[in-house]
Amino acid sequence: xxxxxxxxxxxxxxxxxxxxxxxxxxxxxxxxxxxxxxxxxxxxxxxxxxxxxxxxxxxxxxxxxxxxxxxxxxxxxxxxxxxxxxxxxxxxxxxxxxxxxxxxxxxxxxxxxxxxxxxxxxxxxxxxxxxxxxxxxxxxxxxxxxxxxxxxxxxxxxxxxxxxxxxxxxxxxxxxxxxxxxxxxxxxxxxxxxxxxxxxxxxxxxxxxxxxxxxxxxxxxxxxxxxxxxxxxxxxxxxxxxxxxxxxxxxxxxxxxxxxxxxxxxxxxxxxxxxxxxxxxxxxxxxxxxxxxxxxxxxxxxxxxxxxxxxxxxxxxxxxxxxxxxxxxxxxxxxxxxxxxxxxxxxxxxxxxxxxxxxxxxxxxxxxxxxxxxxxxxxxxxxxxxxxxxxxxxxxxxxxxxxxxxxxxxxxxxxxxxxxxxxxxxxxxxxxxxxxxxxxxxxxxxxxxxxxxxxxxxxxxxxxxxxxxxxxxxxxxxxxxxxxxxxxxxxxxxxxxxxxxxxxxxxxxxxxxxxxxxxxxxxxx
Amino acid sequence: xxxxxxxxxxxxxxxxxxxxxxxxxxxxxxxxxxxxxxxxxxxxxxxxxxxxxxxxxxxxxxxxxxxxxxxxxxxxxxxxxxxxxxxxxxxxxxxxxxxxxxxxxxxxxxxxxxxxxxxxxxxxxxxxxxxxxxxxxxxxxxxxxxxxxxxxxxxxxxxxxxxxxxxxxxxxxxxxxxxxxxxxxxxxxxxxxxxxxxxxxxxxxxxxxxxxxxxxxxxxxxxxxxxxxxxxxxxxxxxxxxxxxxxxxxxxxxxxxxxxxxxxxxxxxxxxxxxxxxxxxxxxxxxxxxxxxxxxxxxxxxxxxxxxxxxxxxxxxxxxxxxxxxxxxxxxxxxxxxxxxxxxxxxxxxxxxxxxxxxxxxxxxxxxxxxxxxxxxxxxxxxxxxxxxxxxx
Numbered sequence: 001x002x003x004x005x006x007x008x009x010x011x012x013x014x015x016x017x018x019x020x021x022x023x024x025x026x027x028x029x030x031x032x033x034x035x036x037x038x039x040x041x042x043x044x045x046x047x048x049x050x051x052x053x054x055x056x057x058x059x060x061x062x063x064x065x066x067x068x069x070x071x072x073x074x075x076x077x078x079x080x081x082x083x084x085x086x087x088x089x090x091x092x093x094x095x096x097x098x099x100x101x102x103x104x105x106x107x108x109x110x111x112x113x114x115x116x117x118x119x120x121x122x123x124x125x126x127x128x129x130x131x132x133x134x135x136x137x138x139x140x141x142x143x144x145x146x147x148x149x150x151x152x153x154x155x156x157x158x159x160x161x162x163x164x165x166x167x168x169x170x171x172x173x174x175x176x177x178x179x180x181x182x183x184x185x186x187x188x189x190x191x192x193x194x195x196x197x198x199x200x201x202x203x204x205x206x207x208x209x210x211x212x213x214x215x216x217x218x219x220x221x222x223x224x225x226x227x228x229x230x231x232x233x234x235x236x237x238x239x240x241x242x243x244x245x246x247x248x249x250x251x252x253x254x255x256x257x258x259x260x261x262x263x264x265x266x267x268x269x270x271x272x273x274x275x276x277x278x279x280x281x282x283x284x285x286x287x288x289x290x291x292x293x294x295x296x297x298x299x300x301x302x303x304x305x306x307x308x309x310x311x312x313x314x315x316x317x318x319x320x321x322x323x324x325x326x327x328x329x330x331x332x333x334x335x336x337x338x339x340x341x342x343x344x345x346x347x348x349x350x351x352x353x354x355x356x357x358x359x360x361x362x363x364x365x366x367x368x369x370x371x372x373x374x375x376x377x378x379x380x381x382x383x384x385x386x387x388x389x390x391x392x393x394x395x396x397x398x399x400x401x402x403x404x405x406x407x408x409x410x411x412x413x414x415x416x417x418x419x420x421x422x423x424x425x426x427x428x429x430x431x432x433x434x435x436x437x438x439x440x441x442x443x444x445x446x447x448x449x450x451x452x453x454x455x456x457x458x459x460x461x462x463x464x465x466x467x468x469x470x471x472x473x474x475x476x477x478x479x480x481x482x483x484x485x486x487x488x489x490x491x492x493x494x495x496x497x498x499x500x501x502x503x504x505x506x507x508x509x510x511x512x513x514x515x516x517x518x519x520x521x522x523x524x525x
Numbered sequence: 526x527x528x529x530x531x532x533x534x535x536x537x538x539x540x541x542x543x544x545x546x547x548x549x550x551x552x553x554x555x556x557x558x559x560x561x562x563x564x565x566x567x568x569x570x571x572x573x574x575x576x577x578x579x580x581x582x583x584x585x586x587x588x589x590x591x592x593x594x595x596x597x598x599x600x601x602x603x604x605x606x607x608x609x610x611x612x613x614x615x616x617x618x619x620x621x622x623x624x625x626x627x628x629x630x631x632x633x634x635x636x637x638x639x640x641x642x643x644x645x646x647x648x649x650x651x652x653x654x655x656x657x658x659x660x661x662x663x664x665x666x667x668x669x670x671x672x673x674x675x676x677x678x679x680x681x682x683x684x685x686x687x688x689x690x691x692x693x694x695x696x697x698x699x700x701x702x703x704x705x706x707x708x709x710x711x712x713x714x715x716x717x718x719x720x721x722x723x724x725x726x727x728x729x730x731x732x733x734x735x736x737x738x739x740x741x742x743x744x745x746x747x748x749x750x751x752x753x754x755x756x757x758x759x760x761x762x763x764x765x766x767x768x769x770x771x772x773x774x775x776x777x778x779x780x781x782x783x784x785x786x787x788x789x790x791x792x793x794x795x796x797x798x799x800x801x802x803x804x805x806x807x808x809x810x811x812x813x814x815x816x817x818x819x820x821x822x823x824x825x826x827x828x829x830x831x832x833x834x835x836x837x838x839x840x841x842x843x844x845x846x847x848x849x850x851x852x853x854x855x856x857x858x859x860x861x862x863x864x865x866x867x868x869x870x871x872x873x874x875x876x877x878x879x880x881x882x883x884x885x886x887x888x889x890x891x892x893x894x895x896x897x898x899x900x901x902x903x904x905x906x907x908x909x910x911x912x913x914x915x916x917x918x
Binding site for chain 1: 772775780787788789790791
């Protein structure tokens with residue numbers, strides 16, 4: 001895990017930024033040796049980073065790579081364990097966000113901090129209201145909005161209530177609000193996550209204009225296209241550390257994808273050659289909308305046969321979540337068809353899909369997979385509580401529930417104080433084992449594993465991988481969706497690369513070419 | 526844990542030595558160890574300790590003593606005369622028990638939705654709907670044998686209350702309307718509708734005051750000694766509800782929704798249907814209490830004030846009971862005794878019966894204090910999550 005990935009990447013590509021003559025002279029922000037841990041998790045380790053005036057720097061990485069932790073330290077929301085943050089030559093610690101703002105840092109959060117029922121002008125002065133003769137100076141606020149609008153070319157009507165604005169415009173208000181406090185460095189935390197493609201393009205234009213006007217920008221994203229479109233330089237983070245720094249002029253989507261996914265120790269799983277049987281899952285032209293009503297899954301087709309593991313590889317946010325939710329019956333598809341063993345389950349609800357034989361290890365185990373205040377025994381029958389032998393008709397049979405839990409404890413090596421312990425008291429790895437145990441215990445025809453080892457300790461990762469292979473060998477069709485390319489490469493018998501909500505390539509898992517997959521994941525096909 | 530056999534079958538001790546085999550799993554999970562709270566509700570449901578309500582009641586009586594003393598009355602004498610009437614005389618005991626019936630049922634009508642994550646403020650309206658439906662049904666079948674009329678009236682009461690509560694449930698399930706808002710509104714709508722009915726179609730013309738037709742004499746509940754017929758009904762229902770929540774698949778679905786809606790939905794539980802069902806069951810219980818009031822309490826009619834504040838007392842009962850069905854019984858006994866003895870208190874000491882409302886309000890406040898304290902505490906540890914979720918949403 002702790003191998004120096006940077007070395008790996010530098011070996012075949014010149015990714016280290018050579019100090020180019022074009023590099024801006026003045027360093028606005030300079031971070032040295034920054035580290036931050038939460039409990040046993042090292043969220044940031046020994047990070048070195050600098051930003052010049054008028055420069056746009058992207059922080060690229062998968063979820064959990066430590067990007068947000070890093071910018072929160074720059075904005076004074078959390079304090080570093082080690083290391084220094086120097087702003088315009090001043091290395092004194094940043095006390096809190098107020099201090100950060102005073103020193104010229106502005107931040108636009110992923111979730112907007114606006115009051116929906118107030119107008120743009122009212123929101124603009126919220127927190128530092130100006131008054132004239134004891135009365136709120138709304139006219140002044142409107143004036144301020146107009147001035148800032150004109151100056152930065154961000155068109156916003158000061159008198160519209162924020163809730164009536166489209167998301168992209170709300171974001172402009174946030175940016176204007178940050179700019180109203182004279183920022184030198186603007187931090188944007190996943191600014192495009194909530195935007196439509198058009199809004200994204202507009203934002204990118206605005207960012208370029210701001211940079212041209214001398215404002216430096218640090219922005220977080222995991223979308224390669226945006227990085228290449230606006231950033232001058234990019235830092236790639238993985239597992240809390242910077243694994244690469246490169247000028248965008250010297251790289252391309254493929255290079256970035258390779259860095260992002262990394263070249264970690266490959267956790268090779270011992271497995272026999274697959275002996276696939278008949279089709280279990282068959283998906284045709286599936287279209288699924290995301291929460292913003294955009295087509296996240298857009299014409300997706302895939303077959304998964306009994307006794308094989310099909311890995312869906314892709315950069316996060318390319319429709320994987322919506323795909324899994326649609327198969328599980330948690331999100332009704334817009335169009336297309338899903339068949340399980342020849343039976344149409346397109347319109348099935350989660351109960352139906354479970355009965356039809358779909359085991360689902362959900363991406364977010366805390367939210368969907370477990371009830372934290374229930375005992376492990378209850379969690380292990382969460383979707384089977386009404387089935388025999390766990391209930392006789394209307395009445396639950398606690399004896400059977402307990403026996404089931406005790407058996408699964410042994411089989412899945414769950415480490416807890418006992419089957420009556422609360423699920424919420426377990427470590428991440430053991431929580432995940434509970435979910436895995438439950439979803440495998442009824443011998444599903446299709447096992448769907450979404451990010452099955454996210455946030456899980458190494459020992460549990462190996463265990464879960466072995467169990468997934470064992471489920472395949474027992475004849476289950478396995479659909480593995482993972483943002484960890486290594487996981488897909490080591491487990492999958494067949495790999496489907498997803499980009500923009502559809503399969504862009506399918507290949508055998510054996511001898512699959514990582515670089516090729518990285519290129520396809522980046523949408524280069 | 527309960528079964529000692531699991532030690533050998535596990536191949537390792539159930540507790541303690543787990544960590545010896547390999548490195549212990551990190552104690553700190555990604556988002557910290559304590560289970561995520563679901564706001565006020567989660568705390569209400571989880572905090573099952575009986576100490577808090579007992580301390581709250583004692584403290585409320587102590588504060589009440591100061592108020593009584595301020596009126597120049599010896600508080601010990603006041604409390605003694607109140608409770609010795611409520612518990613020590615046949616009339617008083619019957620009064621206490623009569624009051625207990627609707628208090629238990631309305632308490633249950635708040636407890637069940639709380640388990641599902643809903644705050645039912647509408648027991649009042651549901652009780653009134655039940656009572657008016659019972660009155661209408663009893664009048665319609667007034668020629669039938671007495672016991673049959675009583676049964677029909679009770680069924681009508683259950684249906685009336687259930688229907689009224691389902692409206693709020695359906696609005697929540699389909700449109701996401703907050704149940705606190707809708708049940709409050711439905712309380713007022715019920716009051717208005719019933720006002721029309723007892724002044725119009727259901728008005729007994731022999732009465733000058735707006736009033737429904739009386740329950741036929743044969744159908745009226747006569748107490749068995751000092752035990753009103755409603756009491757065993759209420760007690761059995763409290764036990765049934767406890768059993769339902771604890772042991773049945775329906776109870777498990779209710780609980781799961783209340784604790785983690787997302788996981789419930791993932792596990793195949795139909796949220797919308799369950800929300801409507803939980804509200805309907807709650808409304809049915811409140812409606813039943815309305816029909817029992819109609820059949821059991823003189824003047825055996827639907828008249829203004831039949832509901833008193835019983836539906837709202839149900840909220841007090843549910844909170845005192847720490848959201849447990851069986852807890853509603855002692856809670857209702859206490860509140861019933863206070864209400865039954867309040868007029869004697871006035872007769873003996875001149876203290877206005879409103880003192881009882883004050884005592885209840887103080888008790889409620891004190892019962893809620895630990896919750897408030899916990900909320901504040903949680904804000905320190907996990908700033909956003911505790912307050913982000915409101916009642917039932």
